Structures are given as structure tokens and as C-alpha cells.
Amino acid sequence: MAGPSGTTLALDGDGLETVIAAVRQRGYTVIAPTVRDGAVAYEPITSAAALPRGVGDEQGPARYRLRERDDDALFGFAAAPSSWKRYLYPPATTLWRARRDEHGTLLFDESAAAVPRYAFLGVRACELAAILVHDRVFAGAAHPDPTYAARRRELFIIAVHCGSPSGVCFCTSMGTGPRAREGFDLGITELLDTATPRYIVEAGSPAGLELLESLAASPATVQDLEAAQAVTDVATEHMGRHLETGGLPEMLQRNLEHPQWDDVAARCLSCGNCTMACPTCFCSDDVEAQAPDGETSARVREWASCFSHDFSxxxxxxxxxxxxxxxxxxxxxxxxxxxEQFGTSGCVGCGRCIAWCPVGIDITEEAAAIRASDGRGRGSA
Ligand code: SF4
Ligand code: SF4
Structure with missing residues (x-):
């Protein structure tokens, strides 16, 4: 249960506030769950008071609702509609600007925007896995993406081990959760065994350890550690979905002409919602944003979707x-x-594509339907 550093503390709600204050003192902007427009949204906060107290969620195919919990949990919900990727890989990034000077000469400006220093608070195990997937996509290649790499270098991650999976979650199938195993600076388990929530906090990196050691808090007891383990053990038993992953790439590859693709195509609107909601989808398009006077222009990278007709x-x-x-x-x-491309699955089992598909297409059901009649339609046109 103790993090890689071996240090684990037990904090009350005020202790969580001191964690946020300590992170902010180190120059980070804290991004954390809040409630906005009837949904959980990851937004800048300055105090634990902004966290969604007593809020839970209900998620299913084409369904997302907040609900009131009967406790004061601050992390009592599953993955929010919009993932953390919007902070590391923003929906629109200006790559360069051009302007014409008084002599008509074109001048190019490639200067990058200032790099924000984010601390993500409340990152679930599946979401952390998605960030690690993007590390391979954007920062692991021969030519790292400078925007992503710079933001990632400055990032401090406070994971929250998940105790409240939703009806669309399947992180256990993908081996990504509900307990985060690597890649965090601090890992928190929320305990709801007393009138007010308690927090078991472990360090997962030297930066996390430094911060933890600056706090005046008691070490977690053996009972605390057992209670923390029980939180994710119970979550494991309450996964909303399951995906059989054994031989999955090969199974899909030999079923490229399976009739299930026609079946799903008859339901899919090709709207691209699944790709926008997915924390690992990373396709983009470069567009020209010209000023109406023709004097200035910018090249902007925007999120794109492989469901767009023109994408290919x-x-x-x-x-x-x-x-x-x-x-x-x-x-x-x-x-x-x-x-084959990145040495990992592109799916971390967060379930967003299921909840946010307007017609409720479920990636786990589609894969299961193909597996159930593996080989059907092989060789057909
Ligand atoms: S494919 Fe669906 S379940 Fe998998 S990571 Fe993307 S949004 Fe989550
Ligand atoms: S969200 Fe659903 S309908 Fe829209 S493109 Fe994805 S699978 Fe198709």
C-alpha cells in the first residue's frame, strides 16, 4: 500500500486542504474536479471547498447523470466527461504566426506560449494510464511534440485510487485500475469509514515525497492501509463492464469482414463524440486562421476525428x-x-466513449459480438 517511497500519511479534510496549499506554494495551478453545468469538470481550484462534496454519478450507454450521495465524499464519482488531455494536449494550439511588415515582407513568429505548471488532483488510475499512453505517443518518439513535452515536464500528478466505478467502467479488464500503480507524485485513497472522509496519502516520486514530508501529519496505521486496499478491492467487484482482451488484436484482425461492422455502421452517426471524449485519441488537423485584413495569419493545430469524412x-x-x-x-x-504502433493498448477502459456516444454504442459489446462469432464473414467483400 505504501508508495514507492514507503511513506504514507493519514489526513482529515483539513489535511487535504494543506496538501492543496502546499502544492500551490510550489507554484502549481491546481486542476481538480468541480461541478459545472450538471457534470463533473476538471477546472482550476484554490481550495478543497471547490471539490464536489457528496456528489456521485450514474453512467451508462448514452447516459450521464449526477446524483446526490448519502455521504460527504469528495471523489465519489467516476471519470468526468472531459479528460485531462485538454490540459496537456489542448483542443487548439497555435504553432506559428505570420504577419506582413510595412515593406510587404512576411515575418514568421514561432515563439511558444508560456508553459503552465499544472498539478492535477483527482486523477483516476485509468486516466493516469491514458496520460502514460500519451507520453508514448507525444514524448516517446524521435521527434517529441514540444507543447506536450513541456507541459508534461512541469506536471505534478495527485492520483485518487478509485472507489466509485460507474456502469461503463472496465479498467480491470484493461489492467489499468482501479488502483494507480505508477506515474503519480502523490496517491490518495478516500476513506468513508468515519463521519467525515479521511485521506490516506502515499508518495510515488521524489517530488511527492518532498511534499509529503513537509506536512505535519500522522503516518497511516496498518488498519488505515487495509481500509485503503479494501476501497479498490470493492471497486474491482463493481466494474460496470468487462472486455475480454485475450488475443484481442489478432481476433479483430482476422474479422475485418465480419458482418458486425455493418451492424454497428447502421447505428453509428459518425459524429466523432467518442474520439473527442476518449483520453487517448490524439488525431489533429492543422488549419490556417487568417485575419480578415490579410495582414496576419496563424497555423493552428486542432483536435480532429477519424470519424470525419475528410479525415482520410x-x-x-x-x-x-x-x-x-x-x-x-x-x-x-x-x-x-x-x-504494434506504441506497444500498449489504445484503450484504458474509462468508458467515456460508451457514455458519450449519442446512440449508446458500447465498444465492449461490439468486441464481444465479433468474438462470439469469430471468423464469420471472413473472406467476404
Ligand atoms: S476507447 Fe472508450 S473506454 Fe477506451 S479509453 Fe477511449 S473512451 Fe475510454
Ligand atoms: S460517438 Fe457513437 S455515433 Fe458518434 S462516431 Fe462514436 S460510435 Fe459513432
Whole structure:
């Protein structure tokens, strides 16, 4: 239960406030769950008072609702609609600007925006796994993405081991949760065994240890550690979904002509919601943002979706003309060919694509349906 550093403390609600204050004193902007527009949203906070007290959620296919809990939990819900990726890989990033000077000469400005120093508070295990996936995509290549790499370098992560999975969660299937194992600076378990929540906090990095050692708090007892372990043990038993992952990439690859792709294509709207909500989807498009006077212009990288008709446009036409081909591309990449490309699954089991698909398409059900009649349709057109 103790983090890699071996230090674990027990804090009350005021103790959590001191953690936030200590993080802020070190120059970080704390981003944490809040409630906005009837949903949990990760936003800047300055105090634990902004955390969603006594708030839970209900998630299912095409369904997301907040609900009132019968306790004062501050982390009593599952993954929020919008993931942390919007902070490390923003929806729009200006790559460079150009302007024409008084002589008509074009001048280019590639200066990057100031790098924010974020501390993410409340990162679930699946979401942490998604950040580690993006580390491989953006920072592990021969040419790291400078925006991502700079933001990631400055990041402090406070994970919250999950005690409240939703009806769409399947992190246990993907081996990513509900307990975060690596990649955090501090790891917190919320205990609800007393009138007010308590927090068991472990260090997962030298920076986390330094912060933890600056706090005046008691070490966690053996009973505390057992209670913390029980939180994620119970969460494991309450996963909303299951995905059979054994041989999954190969299974999908040999079923590229399975009739289930036609079935899902008849339901899919090709809206791209699943890709926007997914914490690992990373496709982008570069667009020109020209000022109306024609004097200045900017090249902006924006999130894009492989469900867009034009996404696969190359000279002469679009490669993936049909919804069938676009859904198949998305799912076989996410669960299959991502392994070849990045050495990991592209899915961490957060369930967002299920909850935020307007017609309730469920990636676990689609994979199960293909597996149930593995080989059907092979060789057909
Ligand atoms: S594919 Fe769906 S369940 Fe998997 S990480 Fe993306 S949004 Fe989450
Ligand atoms: S699977 Fe659902 S969310 Fe994704 S593109 Fe199709 S309709 Fe939209």
C-alpha cells in the first residue's frame, strides 16, 4: 500500500486542504474536479471547498447523470466527461504566426506560449494510464511534440485510487485500475469509514515525497492501509463492464469482414463524440486562421476525428468513405494495431466513449459480438 517511497500519511479534510496549499506554494495551478453545468469538470481550484462534496454519478450507454450521495465524499464519482488531455494536449494550439511588415515582407513568429505548471488532483488510475499512453505517443518518439513535452515536464500528478466505478467502467479488464500503480507524485485513497472522509496519502516520486514530508501529519496505521486496499478491492467487484482482451488484436484482425461492422455502421452517426471524449485519441488537423485584413495569419493545430469524412482524404479522394470503415478503423486501432504502433493498448477502459456516444454504442459489446462469432464473414467483400 505504501508508495514507492514507503511513506504514507493519514489526513482529515483539513489535511487535504494543506496538501492543496502546499502544492500551490510550489507554484502549481491546481486542476481538480468541480461541478459545472450538471457534470463533473476538471477546472482550476484554490481550495478543497471547490471539490464536489457528496456528489456521485450514474453512467451508462448514452447516459450521464449526477446524483446526490448519502455521504460527504469528495471523489465519489467516476471519470468526468472531459479528460485531462485538454490540459496537456489542448483542443487548439497555435504553432506559428505570420504577419506582413510595412515593406510587404512576411515575418514568421514561432515563439511558444508560456508553459503552465499544472498539478492535477483527482486523477483516476485509468486516466493516469491514458496520460502514460500519451507520453508514448507525444514524448516517446524521435521527434517529441514540444507543447506536450513541456507541459508534461512541469506536471505534478495527485492520483485518487478509485472507489466509485460507474456502469461503463472496465479498467480491470484493461489492467489499468482501479488502483494507480505508477506515474503519480502523490496517491490518495478516500476513506468513508468515519463521519467525515479521511485521506490516506502515499508518495510515488521524489517530488511527492518532498511534499509529503513537509506536512505535519500522522503516518497511516496498518488498519488505515487495509481500509485503503479494501476501497479498490470493492471497486474491482463493481466494474460496470468487462472486455475480454485475450488475443484481442489478432481476433479483430482476422474479422475485418465480419458482418458486425455493418451492424454497428447502421447505428453509428459518425459524429466523432467518442474520439473527442476518449483520453487517448490524439488525431489533429492543422488549419490556417487568417485575419480578415490579410495582414496576419496563424497555423493552428486542432483536435480532429477519424470519424470525419475528410479525415482520410488524400489526393483523389477519401480513403474511408463509409461509416463501416471509419468505425472499424477506430476500434481496430484502439484495441489492436495501437499495440504494434506504441506497444500498449489504445484503450484504458474509462468508458467515456460508451457514455458519450449519442446512440449508446458500447465498444465492449461490439468486441464481444465479433468474438462470439469469430471468423464469420471472413473472406467476404
Ligand atoms: S476507447 Fe472508450 S473506454 Fe477506451 S479509453 Fe477511449 S473512451 Fe475510454
Ligand atoms: S460510435 Fe457513437 S460517438 Fe462514436 S462516431 Fe459513432 S455515433 Fe458518434
Amino acid at each position: 482524404y488524400i489526393h483523389g479522394g477519401t480513403v474511408r468513405e463509409t461509416v463501416r470503415s471509419r468505425y472499424r478503423q477506430w476500434m481496430t486501432h484502439k484495441l489492436g494495431t495501437w499495440w
